[in-house]
Amino acid sequence: MxxxxxxxxxxxxxxxxxRLTAETSLEARHLILPAFVREGLSEPNPITSMPGVVQHTRDTLKAAAAEAAELGLGGIMLFGIPEQRDAVGSAGMDPQGVLNQAISDVRAEVGDDLIVMSDVCLDEFTDHGHCGVLDDAGRVDNDATLEIYAEMAVQQAAAGAHVLGPSGMMDGQVAVIRQALDAAxxxxxxxxxxAAKYASAFYGPFREAVDSxxxxxxxxxxxxAANRxxxxxxxxxxxxxGADMVMVKPAMSYLDILSDVAALSDVPVSAYQISGEYAMIEAAAANGWIDRRAAITESVLGIRRAGADTVLTYAATELAGWLTEGK
Incomplete structure (x- = not known):
């Protein structure tokens, strides 16, 4: 034979x-926790399509950030949900608006022990739900939106954000924000x-999370989705x-894109395991079809393997706890 x-x-x-021969590592520092804070809440509001995820009050957000810092997460990405919306997203520019207050709260809570990130976009703040202002024909006006992004960015930096995440996919947004920050x-x-954010069917639960x-x-x-x-x-x-870091979003359905970006980028690369990707795992686990812990760990490890230096995932805190247990 x-x-x-x-x-x-x-x-x-x-x-x-x-363990000795593993090619890819997964550590708490690789994880970023997306978190929602809603104006006017007196207690956390569960997001039904994202089990385990809530819209935070200001106080519970601070607690979540403190826990993330204690676990050694890489960062926390903040999204704000205002009580009042208008056509130009005024609440996003208000120094006393829900997101800017949340940035200040979290920064005061964690200082420099956790990287505080914030979303620079208008979709949570507009009454039409688009990521920019609309022209007379109802189309998103790219350049008028850039002016607002510049103001939002300066306000968020002043509130204490270490990192700003322009997510609206407006042409020229990075240059305008960088210029505004430097000038201020x-x-x-x-x-x-x-940098590469796709129009995806997997954003559905996020719509509930921000009351879109x-x-x-x-x-x-x-x-x-067809374009690579x-x-x-x-x-x-x-x-x-002038981007200091770049992101691919979504992550799990776009691992080829992530690999391409990691190969060409000379700055750190992030990927966002978005709401629908998270919800699918939760739903399958709730039905007993998959092992929840193993599936979450494998999915995030796969994103890392494809080239992400950091991963935004709603499971970040729980996963970091598991990793700590395993040491």
Whole structure:
């Protein structure tokens, strides 16, 4: 009989051997927790389509941030939900608005022990739910939106955000935000560009999370799921405009895009395991079809393996706890 000369299974014989030969690591510092704070709440409000995730009060958000810092997470990404919305998203520019207050609260709670990130976009703040202001024909006005993003960015930096995440996919948004920050003296504030953000069917639960008022869709400014080369172009433009970090969103259905971006980027790369991706795992686990802990861990490890330096995931805190248990 002829036996195989090569036996890759030798490197899989025990947990210790697999740990020794693992090519990709997963640590708490690789994880970023997206978190929602809603104006006017007296207690956390569960998000039904995202089990385990809530709209926070100001106090519970501070507690969540403190826990994230204690666990050694890489950061927390904040989204605000105002009580009042209008056509231009005024609440997003208000220094006393829900998001800017939340940034100040969290920064006061964690200082520099946790990177405080904030979403620079209008969709949570507009009464039409789009990521920018609309022109007379009802289309998103790219350049008018950029002016608002610049003001939002300066206000968020002043509130204490370490990192700003422009997520609206407006052309030129990184350059305008960088210029505004530098002109206002916020030269150390980091810009994490949502560089390749796709119009995805998997955003559904996020709509509930931010009480979205969206009418229509965002396909005229978010990327088409069919396109791969275009993502490279978008990332290269954001890098040229001064992005300090770049992001691919969603993550799990776009691992090829993530791999492409990681190969070309000379700055850190993030990927966002979005609400629908998280919800699918939760739903399957609730039905007993998959092992929840194993599936969450594997899914995030897969995103890391594809090239993400950091991963935004709603399971960040829980996963960090598991990783700590495993040490």
């Amino acid at each position: 002829s036996f195989p000369a090569q036996r890759p299974r030798r490197l899989r014989t025990s947990p210790a051997m697999r 003296g916020w030269t150390d504030t980091v810009v994490l560009a949502y 008022q969206l009418k229509g869709d965002r396909r005229t400014y978010q990327m088409d 080369r275009e993502a490279v172009r978008e990332v290269e433009l954001d890098l040229a405009e």
